[in-house]
Amino acid sequence: MMTHALVFTDLDGTLLDHHSYSFAPAKPALAQLHERHIPVILNSSKTIAEIEAIAGELSLDTAIIAENGSIIQQPNHAAPVILGKDYDFICRTLDELKQAHDYLFAGFHDWTDQEISDITGLPLESAARAAKRQASEPLIWKDTKEALERFTTQLNEKGLTLKRGGRFWHVMGDTDKVKAMQYLINEYQTTHQIKPTVIALGDGPNDQEMISAADIGIVILNPDGTPLAISEQSAKAEGRRIIRTKEPGPLGWNTAIMMLLQE
Known part of the structure; x- marks a missing residue:
């Protein structure tokens, strides 16, 4: 090498x-x-x-x-x-879209460290570190596929993207x-x-x-x-x-x- x-x-x-x-x-x-x-x-x-x-x-x-x-x-x-968008902007955008369209989803900023621990299976200390987000938000989508398509388009209009992970969808900037x-x-x-x-x-x-x-x-x-x-x-x-x-x-x-x- x-x-x-x-x-x-x-x-x-x-x-x-x-x-x-x-x-x-x-x-x-x-x-x-x-x-x-x-x-x-x-x-x-x-x-x-x-x-x-x-x-x-x-x-x-x-x-x-x-x-x-x-x-x-x-x-x-x-x-x-x-390189993407800061966390406050992402969370604010998510809250606005949820309120305007009654989407059914929840993300890390909606949960306590204990709830993140319960959902992910991480020890509490690790869950607290996972909650210290700066530029992306994992969320669980609970709405329909059609709603997800509309949601994705609306995120794109705000300069955000939606990526599928293992357990979560990840909302982040275009990076x-x-x-x-x-x-x-x-x-x-x-x-x-x-x-x-x-x-x-x-x-x-x-x-x-x-x-x-x-x-x-x-x-x-x-x-x-x-x-x-x-x-x-x-x-x-x-x-x-x-x-x-x-x-x-x-x-x-x-x-x-x-x-x-x-x-």
Whole structure:
């Protein structure tokens, strides 16, 4: 692997085990990347507060991409970069639309930390971190499909988008994981005056564009999900690589990164 590289990775089901949330099997690869001064950038739907807690466990002091690419927190920067819309605007827009059209939905700003814990299954402390949102709002849609289509159009008119997650719909600005990734790539190029080799790892549909945009895209096996429809042939024609792991989660993460480091 080239010296000048950036590793962007999803968390749940990728660097973290889908069930236990352990990253232990990926420790050898993480140690090698640290030794070679190759930054590992966490890129997740989680909040900055959630990701910072995980980054601390991983001993990472690199940039963080949170809330599906809506916000970037860089080391030694007090204020984060918001690529989408700020949280107050999002919540205000949601409240206005609900009041005007009697839509049936509820989001994190409607719930207490205890309610978020009950709904998500997260421990209370983790639920409190998940509630510290800055640029996106997860919500549960309880209305009809037709109402959802109208709601989506009205959000778009306000400069907001609606993305489907696992359990929640996510309301956010017009940004995504790839735009946030590109922001940091551009910063790296400006600082180092060299184009880095970009490696991206993920396991779900929400990671597909990030994986496809990387020089080396690594699809982590997701035993419970549908295989990502990424064309290895198209990637090869464009001078990129797609690697599919045979192991899930951090085990697959470790195997793929160690293989690249040995090339």
